[in-house]
Amino acid sequence: MLPPSVTQSTPSAFADAVTNVRLLSWLLLGALQANQPCLPIPISCSQYMADYIHFVLAGFADQSKESVVHMSALFHAFHLCQLWTVYCERAALTSDELQLSSLATILDFWARVTPAILQLLSHSKVLADMVNLHFLNTMQALRQCSSAVLGQLGAMWQPILTAYHAQIPNKLRVKLDSCENQPSLNSEPLQQWLKGVRYKISQIELQTSVASPFYNV
Numbered sequence: 001m002l003p004p005s006v007t008q009s010t011p012s013a014f015a016d017a018v019t020n021v022r023l024l025s026w027l028l029l030g031a032l033q034a035n036q037p038c039l040p041i042p043i044s045c046s047q048y049m050a051d052y053i054h055f056v057l058a059g060f061a062d063q064s065k066e067s068v069v070h071m072s073a074l075f076h077a078f079h080l081c082q083l084w085t086v087y088c089e090r091a092a093l094t095s096d097e098l099q100l101s102s103l104a105t106i107l108d109f110w111a112r113v114t115p116a117i118l119q120l121l122s123h124s125k126v127l128a129d130m131v132n133l134h135f136l137n138t139m140q141a142l143r144q145c146s147s148a149v150l151g152q153l154g155a156m157w158q159p160i161l162t163a164y165h166a167q168i169p170n171k172l173r174v175k176l177d178s179c180e181n182q183p184s185l186n187s188e189p190l191q192q193w194l195k196g197v198r199y200k201i202s203q204i205e206l207q208t209s210v211a212s213p214f215y216n217v
Contacts, residue, residue, distance in 0.1 A: 003051035009059040017055050018073045021080050024049070025201060028083040033194055037094045041087070046105045049084050050112035053077045057116040061123045072208050078134040079201060081113060082141045086190070089148055106149050107156075114156055121163040128163050135160055145193045 003020075004013050024041070031038040041049075056077045063073070085106055092102035117135065121128040135157075142150045 003048055003055050006055055006058045009055070009063065011063060014056070014059045014063040014073070017052060017059075018076055021052055021056060021073075021076045022201075022205070024052070025076060025080045025083055028080075028087050029194060029198055029201075032083070032087060032090060033191070037090075039091055039094070043088055043091050043098060043102065043105050046084070046088070046109045047112065049080065050109050053080060053113050054116040057113075057120050060120060061127060072204055074130065074134055075204055076201075078138050079197060081110075082138050083197070084109060085142060085147060085149070086145055090190075103149055103152075107152065110153055110156060114160065117160055118163075121160065132160070132163065141193060141197070145190045 004017060027040055031040050056073050060073055060077075088102045088106050088109070092099040117131060120131050139150070139157075
């Protein structure tokens with residue numbers, strides 16, 4: 001499932017990309033909830049993950065009004081960001097080799113995704129507020145499952161948090177500060193978070209299927 005080029009952003013290509021983002025999220029959810037270490041997607045595929053998300057974010061401003069399926073794209077893109085970050089951190093626990101590369105992989109992933117988020121923020125303040133809501137939820141999700149890299153992403157993410165503001169708003173600053181110096185992942189909060197993600201994705205997919213008869217759940 002190679003991601004399409006941004007020059008191919010037609011309504012059908014966009015809808016297909018959103019479908020693949022959904023499927024990738026379910027695959028990662030299953031892997032993270034497995035009783036034994038499970039890596040169905042190699043960490044080396046991180047660039048493809050970033051490219052899929054980049055494609056969805058790049059096309060969202062123009063394509064989101066096409067249908068309810070397109071409107072859900074932002075939700076699915078940010079949840080894939082969350083799941084891929086946690087998946088890479090969990091993979092680091094399976095071998096010394098992956099432990100050395102996982103941090104670099106996650107930072108590279110976000111270095112590819114962040115410019116697409118910033119570009120989307122530039123369209124309008126209304127869209128920026130919507131994006132920031134999803135982004136703040138992503139920060140809170142990574143904090144909830146004690147992401148080990150969260151504190152290292154603050155500098156990269158600051159331009160997102162300060163969009164349409166001279167500086168980071170106080171309520172965002174408090175949440176950002178509380179995310180620093182978090183310990184490594186442990187199983188109990190991770191499983192609670194995964195259950196919540198599974199429920200939210202299921203609800204969005206059910207709502208979308210009701211609104212769009214041709215939507216495949």
